[in-house]
Amino acid sequence: MSLRVHATGPLTTVQDLGRPGNADIGVGRSGAADRAAARLANRLVGNEPHAAVLEVTLGGLEVEPTRDVVVAVTGAPCPGVPMESTTEWRAGERLALGTPKVGLRTYLAVRGGVDVAPVLGSRSTDLLARLGPPVVEAGTELPLGADRSAGPYGADFAPHRSFPDGPVRLPVLRGPRDDFVGDAGWKAFLARPWTASSRSNRVGLRLEGEALKRVDISELPSEGMARGAIQVPPSGEPVVFLADHPLTGGYPVIGYVDDDAVDLAAQVRPGQGVRFVERG
Known part of the structure; x- marks a missing residue:
């Protein structure tokens, strides 16, 4: 068996x-x-x-x-x-x-x-x-x-899921440390095209693109991290935390990917484009 x-x-x-x-x-x-x-x-x-x-x-x-x-x-x-x-x-x-x-x-x-x-x-x-x-x-x-x-098995009526081969659009909300990049930085984050890095793994979807500039460069104490958190490390290139994310981190979390959409983020391939859309 x-x-x-x-x-x-x-x-x-x-x-x-x-x-x-x-x-x-x-x-x-x-x-x-x-x-x-x-x-x-x-x-x-x-x-x-x-x-x-x-x-x-x-x-x-x-x-x-x-x-x-x-x-x-x-x-x-x-x-x-x-x-x-x-x-x-x-x-x-x-x-x-x-x-x-x-x-x-x-x-x-x-x-x-x-x-x-x-x-x-x-x-x-x-x-x-x-x-x-x-x-x-x-x-x-x-x-x-x-x-x-196990229970009965057979047909399932869940809608078929499709996986785009072009840029993936991920809905986001502003996070607790969005002021570290300011309004201009948040708008740039939404407007810029990002590319999934080959360094991505189960810990996080690492993104490559024009770096975000921090308007607040002060040090942060370690804070709790959650699945879907969008953290901006010193490189200025965001990381979306996935299943094996750390429990704490000291870099600003400027936003969160919707929890359901984190499943889609986990399906993004290295080299694939990513765009973020603010959820109203």
């Missing part, structure tokens, strides 16, 4: 909906970078929303079940597998995810869930805190939960 991993692509991790409520002991939530895609994959196979799935960055995962399983693949569309539908996979047959042409992260759910040992109540891999199960490697055998614990 396991998945044999033959290849992982650039990065494959085990993720669920994270470990909320542990900030007082210095532990962030982590969890799936695109929560909507992870939830949909679990719904399709009849799992509970918090069941662990595989998060696959830029495809390349190849796995083989040791028993017949029911699977669903969501998120960035990968060639070679049905997307956003339920598939019965036979023992010994290999499932291979090609490289998506749009989007960045794909989610594979197996009925019964990936049953690795939880840490602080979650099976998520937190890359910043180095907490949870290790990054999935070729040769790993991932245990699976019993599918009798």
